[in-house]
Amino acid sequence: MSLDQVVVVGVSAAGLTAAETLRREGYTDRLVLVDGDQRPPYDRPPLSKQLLRGEWEEEKLTLRPPAALEGLDAEWRLGVRAERLDLAAGRLALADGSDIAFDGLVVATGVRPRALPFAVGRPGVHMLRTIEDALALRREVVPGAAVVVVGAGFLGTEAASVAAELGCRVTVIDPLELPLQRQLGPRIGQRVARLHRDHGVQLLCGRGVADVRETDGRVSGVVLDDGAEVAADVLLVAIGAEPVTDWLRGSGLTIDDGVQCDEFCQAAPGVVAAGDVASWLHPTLGRLRLEHRMNATEQGMAAARTLLGKRTPFAPVPYFWSDQYDVRIQVYGRPTAADFTAVEGSLDEGPFAAVQRDASGRTTAVAGWNMPRQLRALRQALVEQQAVRC
Numbered sequence: 001m002s003l004d005q006v007v008v009v010g011v012s013a014a015g016l017t018a019a020e021t022l023r024r025e026g027y028t029d030r031l032v033l034v035d036g037d038q039r040p041p042y043d044r045p046p047l048s049k050q051l052l053r054g055e056w057e058e059e060k061l062t063l064r065p066p067a068a069l070e071g072l073d074a075e076w077r078l079g080v081r082a083e084r085l086d087l088a089a090g091r092l093a094l095a096d097g098s099d100i101a102f103d104g105l106v107v108a109t110g111v112r113p114r115a116l117p118f119a120v121g122r123p124g125v126h127m128l129r130t131i132e133d134a135l136a137l138r139r140e141v142v143p144g145a146a147v148v149v150v151g152a153g154f155l156g157t158e159a160a161s162v163a164a165e166l167g168c169r170v171t172v173i174d175p176l177e178l179p180l181q182r183q184l185g186p187r188i189g190q191r192v193a194r195l196h197r198d199h200g201v202q203l204l205c206g207r208g209v210a211d212v213r214e215t216d217g218r219v220s221g222v223v224l225d226d227g228a229e230v231a232a233d234v235l236l237v238a239i240g241a242e243p244v245t246d247w248l249r250g251s252g253l254t255i256d257d258g259v260q261c262d263e264f265c266q267a268a269p270g271v272v273a274a275g276d277v278a279s280w281l282h283p284t285l286g287r288l289r290l291e292h293r294m295n296a297t298e299q300g301m302a303a304a305r306t307l308l309g310k311r312t313p314f315a316p317v318p319y320f321w322s323d324q325y326d327v328r329i330q331v332y333g334r335p336t337a338a339d340f341t342a343v344e345g346s347l348d349e350g351p352f353a354a355v356q357r358d359a360s361g362r363t364t365a366v367a368g369w370n371m372p373r374q375l376r377a378l379r380q381a382l383v384e385q386q387a388v389r390c
């Protein structure tokens with residue numbers, strides 16, 4: 001199908017890469033880039049790391065210099081949200097009342113943080129997805145502040161590590177028994193718990209938050225599900241995220257934990273999706289929706305190529321990393337909550353490289369703790385296994 005009007009909705013890691021790929025692969029016609037954010041595209045992983053720590057200022061997060069963005073020869077519609085999609089008519093309605101015709105569409109609207117209903121909008125309560133969120137949190141994680149983090153996933157534990165390093169009194173609360181347990185299993189969870197305790201963080205695991213206390217119009221604590229109270233000057237809610245698909249309601253696209261795509265990242269004829277919002281059929285791993293930075297870039301490329309008729313199944317080895325204190329945790333593959341087994345070093349101390357295997361003994365994921373070189377070698381084993389299963 002030949003295209004002459006392509007619209008990209010969501011111009012961050014995935015959408016920007018899709019736009020660049022379209023141009024690189026020879027698409028020369030009209031290209032419209034729509035994003036609800038006023039800012040030019042920026043990177044999100046540093047929000048909970050260098051930006052929160054105060055090491056970097058926001059300018060450093062910009063994904064491309066202005067000349068590269070201009071070089072895309074695109075119509076930029078920043079600060080305007082897409083509101084409704086009419087697939088049959090090939091039209092996209094924007095929040096400013098305008099609409100745009102298209103014959104090719106890239107959906108890359110990412111995810112938004114899940115809220116704690118009783119904490120929404122209260123002064124001192126934070127979530128972390130945008131530069132504004134990170135700067136607002138940074139202003140409040142000052143030495144001595146009592147910081148409560150709800151959620152011991154990657155985002156919560158990472159932000160907790162920064163707050164602890166900045167001299168805050170940090171408490172992390174999670175209904176599971178260990179931090180990162182759902183993502184990396186109990187043994188690595190124990191190691192992460194120890195890492196945080198060694199830095200003075202109080203972990204209240206196996207507990208839920210039932211309510212928020214407010215004093216003089218500002219958060220002053222949380223009430224746990226067993227009635228106990230924990231004082232808080234700052235509350236960070238990090239309990240996961242949900243795909244941004246409300247603007248696609250009634251469009252005819254299938255939405256179910258993200259935009260449902262085939263193995264080519266295609267959601268409908270002329271419509272592709274990429275990044276955190278896309279749920280696609282990985283040829284060997286089954287249906288996946290990843291909230292991983294590298295996946296956003298790779299899938300942006302794959303989706304753009306599909307739009308241009310250069311269809312190849314999108315079959316990456318998933319990759320994620322997290323920085324906590326002086327530790328970099330890296331994970332390839334699709335880990336479950338089962339235990340990892342060390343293949344180098346020990347899960348209990350020092351650096352390690354570890355694997356997770358399925359019931360038939362096949363390696364399904366590899367994880368490293370300050371062991372980047374060994375992990376790259378283990379990744380190769382995963383690639384080969386994935387190929388064998390094809």
Ligand SMILES: Cc1cc2nc3c(=O)[nH]c(=O)nc-3n(C[C@H](O)[C@H](O)[C@H](O)COP(=O)(O)OP(=O)(O)OC[C@H]3O[C@@H](n4cnc5c(N)ncnc54)[C@H](O)[C@@H]3O)c2cc1C
Pocket residue numbers: 009010011012013014015034035036037043044045046047048080081082083108109110111128129130155244247274275276277290291292293294296319320321322323
């Ligand atoms: C604090 C933080 C730390 C992270 N750390 C790591 C890490 O260490 N390692 C890692 O692998 N990953 C990490 N991630 C995840 C990684 O940043 C994401 O996977 C990546 O940003 C996804 O890119 P995306 O383009 O799919 O979505 P996003 O970056 O979320 O971009 C979506 C874009 O769509 C726009 N948009 C949404 N709705 C609309 C609409 N209706 N109309 C127009 N525009 C719209 C938004 O404004 C946004 O610009 C982190 C994420 C966060 C928030």
